[in-house]
Amino acid sequence: MRASLRQLQIFEAVARELSYTRAAERLHLTQPAVFTQVRTLEEQIGADLIERIGKRLYLTEAGETVRAAAREMLGEIERMEARLSELKGLSAGRLRLAAVSTAQYDAPALLGTFCRAHPGIEVALKVGNRGELLARFAANEDDLYILGTVPEELDAESFAFAENPLVLIAPPEHPLAKLHTIAPAQLAGEPFVMRETGSGTRIATERYLAAHGLAPNLRLELGANAAIRQAVIAGLGIAVLSRSTVALELELGRLVALDVSGFPIVRAWHVAWPRGKRLAPAAQAFLAQLRGAFS
DNA sequence: AACTTACTTAAGTCTCCAGC
DNA sequence: GCTGGAGACTTAAGTAAGTT
Numbered sequence: 001m002r003a004s005l006r007q008l009q010i011f012e013a014v015a016r017e018l019s020y021t022r023a024a025e026r027l028h029l030t031q032p033a034v035f036t037q038v039r040t041l042e043e044q045i046g047a048d049l050i051e052r053i054g055k056r057l058y059l060t061e062a063g064e065t066v067r068a069a070a071r072e073m074l075g076e077i078e079r080m081e082a083r084l085s086e087l088k089g090l091s092a093g094r095l096r097l098a099a100v101s102t103a104q105y106d107a108p109a110l111l112g113t114f115c116r117a118h119p120g121i122e123v124a125l126k127v128g129n130r131g132e133l134l135a136r137f138a139a140n141e142d143d144l145y146i147l148g149t150v151p152e153e154l155d156a157e158s159f160a161f162a163e164n165p166l167v168l169i170a171p172p173e174h175p176l177a178k179l180h181t182i183a184p185a186q187l188a189g190e191p192f193v194m195r196e197t198g199s200g201t202r203i204a205t206e207r208y209l210a211a212h213g214l215a216p217n218l219r220l221e222l223g224a225n226a227a228i229r230q231a232v233i234a235g236l237g238i239a240v241l242s243r244s245t246v247a248l249e250l251e252l253g254r255l256v257a258l259d260v261s262g263f264p265i266v267r268a269w270h271v272a273w274p275r276g277k278r279l280a281p282a283a284q285a286f287l288a289q290l291r292g293a294f295s
Numbered sequence: 296a297a298c299t300t301a302c303t304t305a306a307g308t309c310t311c312c313a314g315c
Numbered sequence: 316g317c318t319g320g321a322g323a324c325t326t327a328a329g330t331a332a333g334t335t
Contacts, residue, residue, distance in 0.1 A: 021301060033324050
């Protein structure tokens with residue numbers, strides 16, 4: 001048998017996703033490439049590993065066996081790489097970082113500083129919404145996670161490393177735009193554009209409104225901060241967003257930050273990792289940089 | 296019935312490497 | 316240094332199943 005490590009790696013991804021397309025996305029390949037690799041592996045092994053019933057894929061018994069073996073081998077290789085990079089210190093290694101989408105405006109600057117200080121370290125940044133990030137956390141897919149607040153029920157170690165002020169934005173022609181020290185009660189009935197339930201800024205907005213006895217008037221729910229920004233510019237409502245998300249629009253005057261008491265809501269960015277996780281030198285160095293930046 | 300999604304196949308490109 | 320084969324990948328076109 002001449003199965004290659006690459007074939008096993010690709011097969012493992014397909015077995016995990018039960019989809020050639022999703023495995024291809026995960027591996028940054030095209031779907032036919034993934035398909036042919038798995039087909040070649042099957043030919044090498046001389047057995048079908050995957051069967052298709054209708055549109056769904058299933059692992060055969062041989063597939064389950066190969067998958068278990070592939071996981072062990074790939075895990076062993078990962079441990080070997082980790083040990084080797086420890087031996088090499090910070091001259092080599094990998095930092096896998098995941099950040100909530102709101103942080104995507106702040107994260108690159110942090111990474112830039114880190115990459116200049118440690119050019120031998122390969123850095124991967126995944127950006128997703130809060131739910132996606134927590135799923136990745138649960139699956140232990142990254143070294144460190146950057147998010148607004150760390151859920152209490154999460155078994156994580158964390159610390160705050162930067163301020164994250166949330167501003168209340170409106171288009172410049174909005175009646176409240178010219179006013180100063182606006183009372184929260186004047187927001188009653190204002191239509192809001194918000195992120196999906198469970199997002200950090202959504203939670204902060206609802207908490208603020210509730211604290212002032214206001215019921216949220218949700219006009220539009222959008223899944224991305226950029227979309228919310230455009231909706232507010234278009235006059236569909238007002239919104240609470242991280243200041244870094246709208247810094248450029250505020251500067252250009254396409255949006256204004258309303259001077260409502262209580263705003264900006266000052267929150268902090270947190271970095272988190274699974275409690276007890278043995279962090280690689282690269283991750284430890286990144287944490288040290290973050291600690292240095294805020295203190 | 297038309298459309299969308301997902302898998303399959305064929306043909307071709309690119310890169311690496313052994314052998315001359 | 317050149318050449319040809321192998322391996323890994325992409326593009327393009329096609330088919331089948333599920334959805335609207």
